Amino acid sequence: MLIGQLADALGIPTRTVRFYERKGLLPDPERAENGYRVYDDTTLARLRFIRTAQAAGLTLAEIASVIGVRDDGTAPCSHVDSLLEAKLAEVRQRRRQLAALEAELSELLERSRQLDPADCTAGEICHIFTPTETVPS
Amino acid sequence: MLIGQLADALGIPTRTVRFYERKGLLPDPERAENGYRVYDDTTLARLRFIRTAQAAGLTLAEIASVIGVRDDGTAPCSHVDSLLEAKLAEVRQRRRQLAALEAELSELLERSRQLDPADCTAGEICHIFTPTETVPS
DNA sequence: GTAAACCTTCTTCTACAGGAGAAGGTCAAG
DNA sequence: CTTGACCTTCTCCTGTAGAAGAAGGTTTAC
Incomplete structure (x- = not known):
C-alpha cells in the first residue's frame, strides 16, 4: 500500500500521514526501491487509533x-486513563x-437593545x- | 504618563502596550524629547475598553x-452588536x-474501569x- | 513520447496573543 | 561615576495541527 492509498482509506491528505510520521506517531515505513513509502494494515490500524484518540480530545503529543x-x-x-481524567x-x-x-454576551446584547447608538460617544x-454605573446615593 | 506607569495602572506588561500599538489598537503616542512614549488618560480609557471587549471574547482583530x-x-x-451575536x-x-x-470522555473512562490492562494488546x-463491538447474531 | 497522476524532500505559513532575548540609550540616586 | 531602573527597536519563539508551495523524480496510460 502506498501513501496515497493509505490516506484515501482514511480520508486524510497524504501530507498528514507524513506529518504524523515526523511527529513520531507512525514508525518509519518500509521503502520501495524508488523510495516510495510502503505500508501494511498495521499502519492503517494505527492511524485509526490516532483518529479515535483525537476525537477524545487528546493532542498529538499526548497520543x-x-x-x-x-x-x-x-x-x-x-x-x-489519567490523560482522559485530566x-x-x-x-x-x-x-x-x-x-x-x-x-x-447575553447581558451585553440585552444592553445593546436598550441603548441608542446616538448616545454613544467617541470617548467610550x-x-x-461601558460598565453600567451603579448610581450611589 | 510613561509606558511603565500606564501598564502598571492596568496590570499589564509594557510589551503588551507596544504590541497593541503595532496592531493598530492604540494610536501612535506622543513622544518625549528622548523618544519615550507619553500617554494621557484617553489611552488609559482605550486600554480599559480593549480589556473589556476581550473579556467578552472578542479577538484583538475584531476590537x-x-x-x-x-x-x-x-x-x-x-x-x-453583530460581533456579539456572532x-x-x-x-x-x-x-x-x-x-x-x-x-x-465519561464513556471512555467508564470503559476503562471495566477493562483489564492485561487484555490490552499491542495491535490495539x-x-x-477500541470500538466496542456490537456482536452480530 | 508525453501528459497526468503519483511520489519525494524542503521550507515557509496560518491563527492567537503575546513572551523572550538581544543590544543599546536615558535618567535619578548614591 | 556607576548602578539600577527605566526606556527604545529588532527579531525570533511559543503551541496546535496541519496547509501550501517549490522543485523535482517516477510510473501509468494513451
Whole structure:
C-alpha cells in the first residue's frame, strides 16, 4: 500500500500521514526501491487509533506519549486513563468558562437593545461595553 | 504618563502596550524629547475598553475593527452588536461540542474501569479506544 | 513520447496573543 | 561615576495541527 492509498482509506491528505510520521506517531515505513513509502494494515490500524484518540480530545503529543508507552512494551491503559481524567477536568472547566461567557454576551446584547447608538460617544468607543454605573446615593 | 506607569495602572506588561500599538489598537503616542512614549488618560480609557471587549471574547482583530469604525466617526454599536451575536452563536456551538466531548470522555473512562490492562494488546495500542463491538447474531 | 497522476524532500505559513532575548540609550540616586 | 531602573527597536519563539508551495523524480496510460 502506498501513501496515497493509505490516506484515501482514511480520508486524510497524504501530507498528514507524513506529518504524523515526523511527529513520531507512525514508525518509519518500509521503502520501495524508488523510495516510495510502503505500508501494511498495521499502519492503517494505527492511524485509526490516532483518529479515535483525537476525537477524545487528546493532542498529538499526548497520543505520541501513549504510543511511546506501548512501544516500550507496556500496556498504556493507566496512562490513557489519567490523560482522559485530566482531559475531562479540562473540558468541564472550559464548559464553565463558556457558560459564564455566554451569560456575559447575553447581558451585553440585552444592553445593546436598550441603548441608542446616538448616545454613544467617541470617548467610550462603544457604550455597549461601558460598565453600567451603579448610581450611589 | 510613561509606558511603565500606564501598564502598571492596568496590570499589564509594557510589551503588551507596544504590541497593541503595532496592531493598530492604540494610536501612535506622543513622544518625549528622548523618544519615550507619553500617554494621557484617553489611552488609559482605550486600554480599559480593549480589556473589556476581550473579556467578552472578542479577538484583538475584531476590537481593532470596532475602533476603526469609531475612528471613522461612526458609532460602532451596530457593528459591535453583530460581533456579539456572532460570538454568542460561536460560544453556544462550542458549548454543545464540549458537552458531547464530555459525554464521550465519561464513556471512555467508564470503559476503562471495566477493562483489564492485561487484555490490552499491542495491535490495539490501547483497548480503551477500541470500538466496542456490537456482536452480530 | 508525453501528459497526468503519483511520489519525494524542503521550507515557509496560518491563527492567537503575546513572551523572550538581544543590544543599546536615558535618567535619578548614591 | 556607576548602578539600577527605566526606556527604545529588532527579531525570533511559543503551541496546535496541519496547509501550501517549490522543485523535482517516477510510473501509468494513451
